[in-house]
Amino acid sequence: MPDQVLISYKELQHDGFRQNPFFQCLLAEVLEEHKSKEGHTIVGYALYYYTYSTWKGPSVYLEDLYVMPEFRGKGIGKNLLSKVAQVAKEKHCARLQMSVLDWNTPSRDFYAAKGAQDLTVSEGWHFIRFDGQALDNLANEAPKD
Amino acid sequence: MANFILRKAESKDVSDILRLIKELAKFEEMEEQVILTEKDLLEDGFGDHPFYHCLVAEVPKEHQSSEGYTVIAFAMYYFTYDPWIGKLLYLEDFYVMQDFRGFGIGSQILKVLSETAVKTRCSSMHFIVAENNKCSIEFYKRRGAADLSYEEGWRLFAIDKEDLLKMTTK
Numbered sequence: 212m213p214d215q216v217l218i219s220y221k222e223l224q225h226d227g228f229r230q231n232p233f234f235q236c237l238l239a240e241v242l243e244e245h246k247s248k249e250g251h252t253i254v255g256y257a258l259y260y261y262t263y264s265t266w267k268g269p270s271v272y273l274e275d276l277y278v279m280p281e282f283r284g285k286g287i288g289k290n291l292l293s294k295v296a297q298v299a300k301e302k303h304c305a306r307l308q309m310s311v312l313d314w315n316t317p318s319r320d321f322y323a324a325k326g327a328q329d330l331t332v333s334e335g336w337h338f339i340r341f342d343g344q345a346l347d348n349l350a351n352e353a354p355k356d
Numbered sequence: 357m358a359n360f361i362l363r364k365a366e367s368k369d370v371s372d373i374l375r376l377i378k379e380l381a382k383f384e385e386m387e388e389q390v391i392l393t394e395k396d397l398l399e400d401g402f403g404d405h406p407f408y409h410c411l412v413a414e415v416p417k418e419h420q421s422s423e424g425y426t427v428i429a430f431a432m433y434y435f436t437y438d439p440w441i442g443k444l445l446y447l448e449d450f451y452v453m454q455d456f457r458g459f460g461i462g463s464q465i466l467k468v469l470s471e472t473a474v475k476t477r478c479s480s481m482h483f484i485v486a487e488n489n490k491c492s493i494e495f496y497k498r499r500g501a502a503d504l505s506y507e508e509g510w511r512l513f514a515i516d517k518e519d520l521l522k523m524t525t526k
Contacts, residue, residue: 337487338484341482
């Protein structure tokens with residue numbers, strides 16, 4: 212869904228590197244001699260942030276996990292996931308959550324192999340979103356102070 | 357009875373917040389999974405870097421609940437990040453005590469949250485709902501919400517502490 216990426220470098224820089232950042236990001240980097248066909252040495256990333264469970268306290272949410280296709284099958288994805296798990300452990304987080312598209316079988320299998328449970332299947336949780344006009348309409352109806 | 361105020365939760369509200377968290381968990385048939393204490397809520401919500409923000413609805417003393425409570429609804433939220441569109445407001449818990457439903461309190465809370473989302477330049481407000489909670493799903497859909505699990509196929513996954521620890525020791 213590349214046409215849905217509306218963010219700019221400037222926003223990422225502002226939102227991720229301020230005093231209370233909105234996200235954290237881990238990068239996978241290879242040596243210069245192993246760079247990609249287009250000359251990139253940063254070949255994978257994991258973007259995550261802290262959330263809060265009213266049942267168990269602080270948790271980590273893995274928003275994005277990606278490894279460039281030519282660098283897959285080398286354990287980079289597993290390493291990135293383990294590093295995020297380590298962060299969760301260090302910050303005494305009760306769990307790590309993420310969402311995966313139902314047709315993305317390789318990713319679903321990848322997470323299941325690490326012990327992840329599909330809570331949409333097992334407990335019936337659905338993701339709901341308010342955005343654009345619906346969000347504006349609701350906001351406009353809020354009582355004025 | 358339509359007399360209520362909505363306000364930001366204060367540290368003195370943690371015992372009411374925990375009470376309402378447990379009531380909501382009971383409604384979801386998962387009460388035994390709440391391991392948080394008042395102390396956790398205090399440290400996590402009212403310290404230097406709060407993990408969450410909370411709104412509460414309060415009624416005047418003369419309209420208190422049958423057990424004597426005046427804080428009768430709450431919404432807990434925090435900010436998350438979507439690399440495609442930026443900041444989002446994530447609604448973690450949203451609950452109105454049964455005796456106080458049907459008076460527009462839930463609607464009002466949702467409107468105030470939406471206003472907060474827009475004021476803080478969030479592109480969207482997200483949350484999860486159990487698929488058997490038809491009442492809540494209809495409440496949100498009437499107000500223009502989209503069910504992304506249904507429409508786009510998103511599934512929520514979780515890796516619990518035990519499996520997290522296994523990954524870090526390899």
